[in-house]
Amino acid sequence: MPRVRIELDRQAVIAPVRRRTFGSFVEHLGRCVYTGLYEPEHPSANGEGFRMDVVELVRELGSTTIRYPGGNFVSGFRWEDSVGPREKRPVRRDLAWHSIETNQFGLDEFARWLKLTGSEMMLAVNIATRGILPALDLLEYANHPSGTTLSDLRVANGTPEPHNVRMWCLGNEMDGPWQTGFMTADDYGKIAARTAAAMKTADKDLELVVCGSSGSSMPTFGDWERTVLEHAYEHIDYISCHAYYQEHDGDLGSFLASSVDMDYFIDTVVATADHVGHKKRSNKKINISFDEWNIWYLEEHKASQEVNDEWRHAPRQLEDKYSVADAVVVGSLLMTLLKRGDRVTSASLAQLVNVIAPIMTEPGGPAWRQTTFYPFSITSRLASGEVIRPVIETPARETARYGDVPVVDAVATVDEDHAAVFLVNRDLTESAQVTIDVRDLGLSRVTEAVTLADPDVYAKNTLAEQNRVTPSANKSATLADGVLTVELPPVSWTAIALARPGA
Template sequence: MPRAHIELDRQAVIAPVRRRTFGSFVEHLGRCVYTGLYEPGHPSANDDGFRMDVVELVRELGSTTIRYPGGNFVSGFRWEDSVGPREERPVRRDLAWRSLESNQVGLDEFARWLKLTDSELMLAVNVATRGILPALDLLEYANHPSGTALSDLRVANGTPEPHNVRMWCLGNEMDGPWQTGFMTADDYGKMAARTAAAMKRADKDLELVVCGSSGSTMPTFGDWERTVLEHTYDHVDYVSCHAYYQEHDGDLGSFLASAIDMDYFIDTVVATADHVGHKKRSRKKIDVSFDEWNVWYLKEHQESEKIHDEWRHAPRLLEDTYTVADAVVVGNLLMTLLRRSDRVTSASLAQLVNVIAPIMTEPGGPAWRQTTFYPFSITSRLASGEVVRPLIEAPTYDTARYGEASVVDAVATVDEDRAAVFLVNRDLAEAARVTIDVRSFGSSRITEAVTLADSDVYAKNTLARQDRVIPAANAGAALADGLLTIELPPTSWTAVALR
């Protein structure tokens, strides 16, 4: 049995726990919105047509910030289509996902949904095929109290109070040739800088996110961030990161170590941003908004993409069904985001419902939790206070994709009266015996210890078996004299809460 030891020092604080780390993402894509969030006529639907069974699951998930309405969708979006009387809203073609968009859910409806879930709106503007003035118009409609043409239009549309959106994304994945209106780094940087400057002139306290690379494998990665930030550094607050992971060719060992690549991605983007800041002799620091991250079986989607040759409303797209191994990776990626809270101050799990999502629904039927739901919801609930850097002594193994990886990974958080430790065991066959020194926390008892694992690492939750995989109590966890001991099953994610 592999053995590991972890030292936790209450003084080794990385940063506060950022509640925006537990954000998610809703795009007008597939069934995320229609028959996901919104299904008039469903037994649980409220007067707006939103499924309250989904609302309850989103509240349990603990998502805090929701990025909306895209994603690739935003690059062809006319925001004006989605406000006003529903019967007058136009049906449009969405080139990004080759679908029909009815615009029955728009900004005002979505803002009401956010209140049901206690979530904050992170709004994306279309800088790809539109420009500065439509972005300013949307800002006026969303945030100005009243007394102007567009703010009064919002009031007339039934929303007297402004939405007061603080975070705004300046487009989406503008380096990607799949993106409608994609640009070079120089062209996008100039456009984003002009748009950001104008938006900040309207409201200096906005928090603006400029597009970074669509992934660390993009040929322009690094140079894209440098060029874009040289134009926008003085006007924006965040640069975005997007990363998706999947198991390739049966290489589960590499897949379980995906967090190593996320760490590399963050390191590179932060170093590039700081390089630009030093060149500008600026005291300002640009933070990272990791506003798309997840497990996504993208290769399989790309291979089947050619069959989607019809214009359909809310087709079933990207409805990955997640395994135990996928959930372990998602839990580990979230641990990495916590551990980088000094610079990653906002993140969005992509996406929320049906589309590569922790929550699934059936039209007219139930909503249920995917395996990936659990590490996210439990971490969101338990993590509080400050993130503490762990000192980990554990065996390592070699991976084909990421080099040497630790068998055990961990991160901890501590507040005035509680603490939490999150762990993964990447070993495919053996349990790991872990001892954790928590004396500096002053903890006196374990209040919760749960593990997500299964003898079948490819077990899934489905419509037919919605609770096939659920976390179980880790009965072997023990705390004595400031030393926490616990056994981690193979390919598992674990959370321990202390008082």
């Protein structure tokens, strides 16, 4: 059994816990919106047509900021289509996913849905096939109180109070040849800079996200970020990162180490952004919005031909069913995002419902939690205060993709009266015996200890077996004389909450 020692020092602060780390993503893709968020005929639907069973699960998930309406979808989107009387809204083809968009669920509906979930809107503008003026029009419609043509139109459409959207994405994955209106880095950097400058003329306190390259494997990666930031640096606040992972060719060991790649991705983008900042003699720091991340079995979806020329409304697309191993990786990726909270100050799990999602629904039927739901919801609930960097002594094991990686990884958060420790055991066959020195935290009792694991690492929750996989209490967790001990099963994710007496 691998033996691991961890030491936690209250002074080893990385950054505050960023609530926007626990963001998500809703795109008009497949069944994310229609029969996901919105299904007027469903037994649980409220008067707006929103599935309240889904609303309850989103609240439990703990999503904070939700990116909308895309994604690839946004590059062909005319925001005006999605507001006003439903019977007058146009039906359009969506080129991104080769489906039909009815626009029965739009901007104002999404804003009202967000109020039910307690989440913040993060809005993307289409600068791929439109440009500066439509972005300014959308900003006026969404955020201006009243007294102008577009703000008064919002009021007339039944939303008297402004949406007050703070975070805005300037397009999506603009280096991807799959993107309608894709551009070179030079062309995108110029239009992004001009759009950002115009939007900040309207509201200097907006938080604007410029597109990074679509992934670290893109041939444009690195040079794209540099070129775009050289144009837009002084006008924007964030640069985006997108990363998806999956198990390849039965290589579970490398898959469990996916967070190593995420860490490299973040390092590279931070170094590039800081290089541009130094060149410009700028005093500002560009942070990262990791606004798409998840497990996505993309290779299998490409082979399936589920995106086709039938032009269906709300087809079943990208409906991955997630395993225990997938959930362990999601938990470890979220741990990495917490550890990088000094520069990753916003993130979005892509997506929220049905499409590569933690929540699944059946039309007219139930909604249920996928395995990946649990590490996200538990971390969102327990993480508070500040993120502290643990000192970890752990064996390493070799992986085909990433070389030697630590068997156990961990991160902790702490506030005045509570702490939480999150751990992953990447070993394929052996449990790990972990000893954690928490004396410096001044906490004396374990209030919760749960582990997500299963003898079958490919076990999944499905419509037929919605609760096949759930976290279970880890009864091995004990705290005595400032030392926490716990046993971590192989291929597992664990969360432990600590508190002062009476807290």
